[in-house]
Amino acid sequence: MRSCQIVMGPAGTGKSTYCKNMHEFCAASGRLTYVVNLDPAAESFDYPVAFDIRDLISLEDVMEELGYGPNGGLVYCMEYLIQNLDWLQDLLLEYSDDDYFIFDCPGQIELYSHLPVMKHLCTALQEWSFSICGVYLIDSLFISDPSKFISGILCSLSAMVQLELPHVNVLTKCDLVDEQELEKYLDPSSGYLLETLTNATTNKWQPLSRAVCNVVRSSVSRPWAFVHTDG
Template identity: 50%
Template sequence: MRYAQIVIGPAGSGKSTYCTEMQRHGENTRRTIHIVNLDPAAEAFDYNPSIDIRDLIHVDDAMEDEEMHYGPNGALVFCMEFLLDNMSWLEDQLGEDDDDYFIFDCPGQIELFTHLNIMRRLVDALQLCNFRLCAVFLLDSHFMLNSASFISASMAALSAITCLEVTFISVLSKIDLLSKNSKKQLERYLEPDVTDLCANNSLVLSNSKWNEKHQKLTETIGRVLEDFSLIKFVPLNIRDEESLAHILLMVDNCIQFGEDKDVKVAEFDEPDEDEGDDGYGEEV
């Protein structure tokens, strides 16, 4: 069995930085984490990729082709489809070693994981290669400081969940860049009362014709999110080792990483009957 994170999210949400810091955190904790760059348009990143899609195809290859005449977005979609048509290349690059841990750094073109089936096909292909997968959806926390943005972000995350159909964690990135006031504002969206947020949004937009027409729809969406606990965002301070470890532990639990390893059982001295020790070093 092998394990992997699929890191997705809008452009600028901090995906490559997340991968860099996770790789560094792994090195600090004596854990090998392989990074796979799946962005054919990437110009630079700080991590050391074990596999790079640009060795197979680059977005410039599609854009410069005289027959296809693709723009940047179309060229990126073409590159991802080219990868899927040449999965044998990726399979050879991944190898067959058990217990490998990979993080796939995906492009930031949001339609790839919201309404196109490209990322879903990649997920299916990786599962056939014996991977347990968890999608990590990153969103810039600066866009989560009002009720309307919270609803919008929740729907984007929900769309990605529906498309990929794998275990899923929604992460708010760039917490370390928020002001103290913004961090306080953000707290209400980590354990949200969606009904209250929708009501607050109604007050803010009370003079809006759009709000008057669609407020019931917004409230219904809010109730669905709250009643079924569909989305919960986890904050990530990329500069905090404990925050990184917390996210990594959540992912590991989702994909059951390490659960099949031998458990080291602590050895305890037999308690002295006269002392009344309970076996854990505590007096009864």
């Protein structure tokens, strides 16, 4: 059975950087991996691209020919991919059953939270005998604002429920935040998140804060810290 990671998360969280570092880590460990670009708006890469959705359709062409904006154009591109999954399947068939793939996905959050596009893609990969892990990236700079961190975690939970995959949360840009502060957020079961969120809200919203923190504590996997290295 072939294996892959579906790398998700909002724009700017460092998905391509994660893919680059994961590719280099696997190479150093003797594990050959192939990174697939599924972002039709991508412009350049720091990793070798096995194949690229822009060879099928690009956001620039859609915006120019159909007059769509960036968001609508990106959704159109991903829907076009789903309508032409034979293109992706034919490319994947050129690789062996032991090969490992990393799919670098777009940063439009609705693709994971409620639109059916990524669900259809994951279902197709499973039908093609892929074992899939969802990797959801969250910007660790959010820990400076408890409300932003909760928002990021809930978006991750939405993707986990929508896609129904084994799921890992990864905090990125950890080298830019205080290590001791970061450690407090790496364990959702601790009371630190609730305490911090409660202190930042009025009495009116504290019951909601407790309820949300309970959902996070019981439903969301422990986030893992990812530190980007250049070497």
